[in-house]
Amino acid sequence: MMRTVTLANRGGATYEVDARRPLLDALREQGVDLPYGCQYGGCITCAARLTAGTVNQSAQVALNNRQITDGYVILCVARPTTDITLEIGVESHHKLYRNPFTDPLEPHELKADIATPEA
Amino acid sequence: MDGACCGPGYASPAEAMKAPREKLLYTIAIYTGTGIQKPDYLATIDNDPDSPTYSQVISRCEMPGIGDELHHMGWNACSSCFDDASMTRKYLIVPGVRSTNLHIIDCATDPRNPTLFKVIDGAEIKARTNLSAPHTIHCLGSEIIISMLGDAQGNAPGGYLHLDKDFNILGRWENSMGEIKFGYDFWYQPRHNVMVSSEWAAPNTFMPGFDLEEVGHLKYGREIHLWDFEKREPKQTFYLGEDGLIPLEVRFHHDPDSTHGFVGAALSANIIHWWRDDAGEWQWEKIVDVGNEPHPDWPIPVPGVISVILLSMDDKYLYLCNWLHGDIRQYDISDPHNARLTGQVWMGGLLNKAPEVNGVKVTGGPQMIQLSLDGKRLYVTTSLFSTWDNQFYPEIRTNGGCMLMVNCDTENGGMEIDPDFVVDFGAEPNGPSRCHETRYPGGDCTSDIWL
Numbered sequence: 001m002m003r004t005v006t007l008a009n010r011g012g013a014t015y016e017v018d019a020r021r022p023l024l025d026a027l028r029e030q031g032v033d034l035p036y037g038c039q040y041g042g043c044i045t046c047a048a049r050l051t052a053g054t055v056n057q058s059a060q061v062a063l064n065n066r067q068i069t070d071g072y073v074i075l076c077v078a079r080p081t082t083d084i085t086l087e088i089g090v091e092s093h094h095k096l097y098r099n100p101f102t103d104p105l106e107p108h109e110l111k112a113d114i115a116t117p118e119a
Numbered sequence: 120m121d122g123a124c125c126g127p128g129y130a131s132p133a134e135a136m137k138a139p140r141e142k143l144l145y146t147i148a149i150y151t152g153t154g155i156q157k158p159d160y161l162a163t164i165d166n167d168p169d170s171p172t173y174s175q176v177i178s179r180c181e182m183p184g185i186g187d188e189l190h191h192m193g194w195n196a197c198s199s200c201f202d203d204a205s206m207t208r209k210y211l212i213v214p215g216v217r218s219t220n221l222h223i224i225d226c227a228t229d230p231r232n233p234t235l236f237k238v239i240d241g242a243e244i245k246a247r248t249n250l251s252a253p254h255t256i257h258c259l260g261s262e263i264i265i266s267m268l269g270d271a272q273g274n275a276p277g278g279y280l281h282l283d284k285d286f287n288i289l290g291r292w293e294n295s296m297g298e299i300k301f302g303y304d305f306w307y308q309p310r311h312n313v314m315v316s317s318e319w320a321a322p323n324t325f326m327p328g329f330d331l332e333e334v335g336h337l338k339y340g341r342e343i344h345l346w347d348f349e350k351r352e353p354k355q356t357f358y359l360g361e362d363g364l365i366p367l368e369v370r371f372h373h374d375p376d377s378t379h380g381f382v383g384a385a386l387s388a389n390i391i392h393w394w395r396d397d398a399g400e401w402q403w404e405k406i407v408d409v410g411n412e413p414h415p416d417w418p419i420p421v422p423g424v425i426s427v428i429l430l431s432m433d434d435k436y437l438y439l440c441n442w443l444h445g446d447i448r449q450y451d452i453s454d455p456h457n458a459r460l461t462g463q464v465w466m467g468g469l470l471n472k473a474p475e476v477n478g479v480k481v482t483g484g485p486q487m488i489q490l491s492l493d494g495k496r497l498y499v500t501t502s503l504f505s506t507w508d509n510q511f512y513p514e515i516r517t518n519g520g521c522m523l524m525v526n527c528d529t530e531n532g533g534m535e536i537d538p539d540f541v542v543d544f545g546a547e548p549n550g551p552s553r554c555h556e557t558r559y560p561g562g563d564c565t566s567d568i569w570l
Contacts, residue, residue, distance in 0.1 A: 033156050037186045037217030037326070038251075042273035044327035044506060045152055045186060045217060061273065062327040090154030090516070097509040100331040102417055107332075114336045 003080040007032070008051060009087045017080065023048075023055070024075040034075060034088060041077035048075050049092040053084030066109035070095045127208035128198025128567050132373040132432045135198070135567065138492045141559040142167040143230055146498075146522060147189035147213060148179075148544055148552040152505025153516055155550045158182040159189040161213060161224055161233055162554065164522070164542055174540045176547070178232040182222055187215025188505055191556045193256025193263070195223075195284065198567040199309075200260055206284070208562065210236060212263065214253035216504075217326060219244050221253060221265075223286050230560050237286060245271035247288055250280055252322040255304045257568060264292045268302045268322050275321035277302045297353035301340040304369045307348050309570050310376060311395070314346035316353075317366040317382050328506040334386065339365050343382055343391070345401055357403045362389050368427050372434045372455075375569035379455045381406075381428060383439055388423035390439065392455055406458045412444055412470055421469055426486050426503055431494040431529070432564055436461070440485040442503055443511065444468050447485045447525060449534050461532025464525055467501055469511070477541040482518040483508060489557040490527070490564040497525040497534070502553030519544040519551030 001019040005027065006012055017026035024036055024046055037045030041060035049071045057078035072095075073086075086092075108118035129135035144164040150157045161180040165172040182189070195210040196203075209227035214220070219241025226233040245251055250267035257264060263282040270277060276299045281292035301318035308314075318340020319325055324333060333339060341363050345355040359366060364386035371380040378395035390407035411420030423441030430437055430452075437450045437458060445468015450458040465473035467481030474480060483501035490497050502508050502520040509516065524540040527533070545551040558566060 035152070035154070035156065035186065037151060037188060038273065038322070039186075039218075040272060042269075042323040042326055043217050045188075061323045064327075064330055093509070097328060097506070097513065099510055100329050101419060101421070105330060105332050110330065110332055110336070114333070114338070 004083040005080065006085040007088055008085050009089070009091055019080050021079065022076055023078050023080065027075070032088070035090070036076055039076045041074050044074070044096070046075040047072045047093065047096055049073070049087040051085045051087060053080065053082040055079060055084060056081050061111070064105060064109055064111045065115050066105055067096060072096055125202055125204040126200045126206045127196045128201045128562055130201055131569065135492045135562065136432045136494070138561050141491055141561065143560055144498060144557050145211065145226065145233065145559070146500060146554045146557040147192060148520070148547070148554045149189055149502070149505060150549070150552055151186050151188040151217060152509060153551065153553065155552070156185060157549045158185050159187050159215070161189070161211070163231060163233060174542060176542060180224055180233045180235060182215070183235070183238060184218070186218055187220055188217040189213055189555070190216045190504070191254055191256065192558060193258070194558070194562070194566055195258060195263065196261070197258050197562060199258055199570050203261060206261055211558065212256050212265070214256070214265065215241065216252050216254065219251045219253060226560060239286060239288065244280060244288065248280055248291055250278055250291070252277065253280065254302070257305070257307065259307070260570065266302050266305050266316065268319060273321060273323040273326070275301045293351045295352040298356065299344055299353055300342070303340065303367055306369045306371045306380065307568060308371045308375065308378065308380070309348060309568070311378055312348045313378070314348045315369050315371070315380055315382070315393070316344045316346065317369045318342055319365065319367060326506065328510050334364060339386070341366070343369070343393070355401060357393065359384060359391060359403070362387055362405050363391055366391065367425070368429070370428055370430045370565070373430060373432050373569070374434055377434070381430070381437060383425040383428040385425050386422060388425050388441065390425070390428065390437065390458065394455065404456065406456065407439070407450060409441055414469060427488055429488050429490055429564055431490055432492055433494065435529070436494065436527070436532070438488055438490065438497060440488060440499070441468070442484040442486050444470055445472055445484045447488065447497070447499060447534065449527060449532060451532055462527065462534035464534045464536050466499065466523055466536065476523060476536060477538060479521050479541050479543045480518055481521060482515040483512045483520055487556045489559070492561070492563065494529045495527055497527055498557050499523045499525060500554040500557060502555055505553070508553060515553060517551060519547065520553035521545065522554055522557070
């Protein structure tokens with residue numbers, strides 16, 4: 001199954017990718033210059049922002065629930081389940097990083113393994 | 120030059136202190152997490168005051184790929200093989216925390232222009248040892264062990280990777296991790312058959328950044344561990360509790376006969392001292408407690424966040440950095456039970472005490488430090504870890520890191536920032552990079568252990 005990926009902050013460029021493969025691999029092979037680190041879903045370096053469509057990123061363990069709510073996806077493990085639109089690179093990271101002392105997380109915003117359901 | 124006898128290093132800490140002044144510095148610099156799509160690199164800095172390129176980066180050894188996040192590094196050989204004429208201090212082992220790749224860099228063939236000798240692929244390390252996220256490197260006689268902070272999926276506690284002197288993977292060094300929950304730094308003191316290890320967190324916890332709430336969920340360390348070094352297994356744990364949240368850098372006295380050692384608890388901003396008492400029991404106590412400081416924009420006072428500690432080669436002074444406050448402190452620990460503050464300087468930090476030093480805007484705070492063997496020059500860099508930098512000091516993305524030098528009074532105590540030395544990594548040719556750990560060709564105050 002092929003899906004179309006639109007890169008909103010690369011002039012709307014589109015790429016056809018194999019939905020069985022991680023987006024990082026599929027896009028890099030077509031020449032998209034993307035950051036990455038651990039390549040197993042644990043380190044956030046490759047995070048991008050999903051603005052349309054859906055992905056399966058069940059293998060990621062790096063994002064907390066607030067980051068997921070804000071649309072972040074971990075490209076090294078995420079696979080598209082529909083056609084999608086992404087913002088890539090650090091330009092998309094404006095909501096990814098926060099000062100943990102001045103902007104604490106609510107219990108439901110923690111990582112999935114320790115989050116409590118929203119009251 | 121390394122010593123009159125046989126192998127690398129020095130016969131004793133006292134001999135090391137007589138070594139010639141360091142004229143080259145090696146520091147890693149990262150682009151991982153910065154938005155610049157370039158490899159991380161090992162920077163060589165000219166540190167000869169008589170040279171026209173003093174205080175400048177004179178060469179850059181790039182890694183083969185992007186995304187490693189170079190962090191700490193270690194020599195293939197140190198004073199632990201001083202009696203072995205077949206060994207030389209030739210290679211720096213430079214790991215990528217995120218990639219798990221180990222880069223072996225030849226620094227001896229041309230010390231001013233190190234070159235990549237070999238790469239041990241992270242995928243091979245994961246496949247053969249189920250370990251990832253390399254951190255601290257120590258040589259043990261002719262072999263090398265590396266603390267690995269996670270398993271191949273980034274879960275704690277990881278273990279220790281064992282390499283032979285030719286950088287072949289021997290497997291796991293430890294026989295057991297016991298009940299240890301997390302890994303980070305370690306140091307061994309062979310005359311007492313002891314190793315001490317500390318705790319950061321699982322790679323999957325700390326690599327994405329710092330969620331403070333995860334401390335309360337016990338996702339970060341608060342224990343240190345004493346090992347039976349020959350049996351390669353932990354035998355005693357000190358639960359440090361609230362006094363020891365996130366214990367990071369571990370430093371034994373350099374004196375190989377001493378049982379005294381210290382660890383900096385980053386989040387508690389305390390220094391913990393341990394020793395073996397006259398009855399043969401290991402003890403610990405808190406000897407420094409850095410208070411939190413008010414900040415106009417923060418709902419709670421700012422903790423110091425002690426990101427590193429280091430001991431002078433004569434074991435007289437302990438240095439620490441408060442990465443969030445922005446100060447480096449010097450304590451006289453001649454009596455290791457009673458640390459006495461003898462010096463303090465400011466650079467960067469969140470308290471706005473010294474936003475600019477030597478004409479360079481300091482983004483970040485004092486972070487990694489390295490001291491000259493004679494104890495007189497302390498080199499300081501400002502970046503901690505890409506994701507944590509991005510949280511606390513987001514301007515570092517455009518400003519980069521920097522390196523400064525602090526002159527230390529070894530007789531009476533005291534510190535002053537050297538006005539003539541600054542390396543601005545914001546001005547690097549490929550764009551702003553961030554510098555972290557520093558080492559010297561002849562060994563330094565965190566590289567060598569005496570058998």
